[in-house]
Amino acid sequence: MSDKPTVLVTGGAGYIGSHAVLALRDAGYPVAVIDNLTTGFAWAIPDDVHFTQGDIADQPLVEALLKEQNVSAIMHFAGSIIVPESVENPLKYYHNNSAKSRNLIESAVNAGVKHFIFSSTAATYGVPKESPVREDSPKLPINPYGMSKLMTEIMLADVAAAHPLNFCVLRYFNVAGADPQGRSGQSTAGATHLIKVAVEAALGKRSHVSVFGSDFDTPDGTGVRDYIHVSDLANAHVLALEGLIAAPEENYTLNCGYGRGFSVLEVLDAVDRVTNMTINRRIEGRRAGDPDSLISDNRKIMAQFPWQPKHANLEEIVNHALAWERKLTDIRGA
Known part of the structure; x- marks a missing residue:
């Protein structure tokens, strides 16, 4: 038996959630996963991890799970993440990302969960006037995706002020790559992440990459x-x-990025170098709301936690994404 607290990972069958499950297990934490498998994959969850197929909005289910597994902390990844879809269908995003998170947070309070880590996004900043962008930069989301995440950040702060729960909000920049050991990766069909799209094109799964x-x-x-x-x-x-765990009175809101950026063409050049081929690039019009540059100021997370990135190399990120894409072909037989 581990002396470490059990962590419930919501969305643990998805891209980032499945990697968090691996990292927690590698660090010796007992883990439970809840996922409705709308976009996640059951095969992404290790066999020895307790898995519940269900929805985070189902409070009786979630509260029973929290008590049964003696959960002390929640890592919350479940949600919808496609920016253009959020503009076309805002109610879906406010339902999945804001309303369901409210239910989950209430379940956490009712079950006496002590710690809550929330998967947020740089989209909360909107189009920042400065880059690199700091945590205290204005939060002016320009789409329902960013706003739905910001609403959950605000809920967490209010709940933590009223209940014995502390939280950490992590605002992601552009997440890419795959587990170096090949245990998980970006598996969603029709993904919009540039590096995922580029390695699909390199393997002949797409005819081109739109710029x-x-x-x-x-x-x-x-x-x-x-x-x-x-x-x-x-x-x-x-x-x-x-x-x-070490500072139960503290709450944190932190950027997650490397503090340096690459252009779309630089990323595609890196894929070309790694694959020793040339991807077909198609220049198209801008998408509404795309900032010129979005780079994190990551000094706060580096100062707050002993976080030392091990894979801050663009070609390594591409290599891992490419290896996973090849493995995914074998998994799916297509």
């Missing part, structure tokens, strides 16, 4: 983003949990 906008105020005219390896991000969650 949305070539007239940004950046060195090569394409948008610049801060790409973080999913395993480094998962490790940040484990360190955040340890920070919450």
Whole structure:
């Protein structure tokens, strides 16, 4: 038996959640997963992890699970994440990301859960006037996705002020790559992440990669983003949990990124180098609301926790994504 507290991972069959499960287990934490498998995959959950197929909004189910598994901490990844879809269907995002999170937080309070780590996003900043962007920069989301996540951040702060629960909000920048040991990766069909799309194109699963906008105020005219390896991000969650346990009166809101950016063309050039081929690129119009550059100021997380990124190399990120994409072909037989 572990002397470490049990952690419930919501959305643990999804991309980032499944990597958090691996990181927690590698660090010796007992883990339970709840996922409705809308976008996740049961095969992504290790056989020895307690799995409940269900919805985080189902409070009787969740509260029974929290008590049965003696859960002390929740890592909350479950939600919807596609920005254009949030603009077309805002009610889906306010339901899945805000209303369901409210139910989950209430279940946590009712079950006496002590620690809560929330998967948030740089989309809470909207189009920042400064880059790198700091945690105290204005939060002005320009789409329902960012707003739905910001609403959950606000709920957590209010609940933590009223109940014996502390929290850490982690605002992700562009998550990419896959588990270096090949245990998990980005598996969602039709994913919109650039590196995922690019490695699919390199393996012949797509005819081209669309480059949305070539007239940004950046060195090569394409948008610049801060790409973080999913395993480094998962490790940040484990360190955040340890920070919450060590300081139960403290709450944290922290950026998760490397503090440097790459343009779309630089990413595609890296994929070309790794694969020794040339991806077909198609220049298209800008997408509404895309900032020129979105780079994290990550000094706060580096100072707060002993977080040392191990995979902050673009070609390594691409290599891991490519290896997973090949493995996914074998898993699916397609």
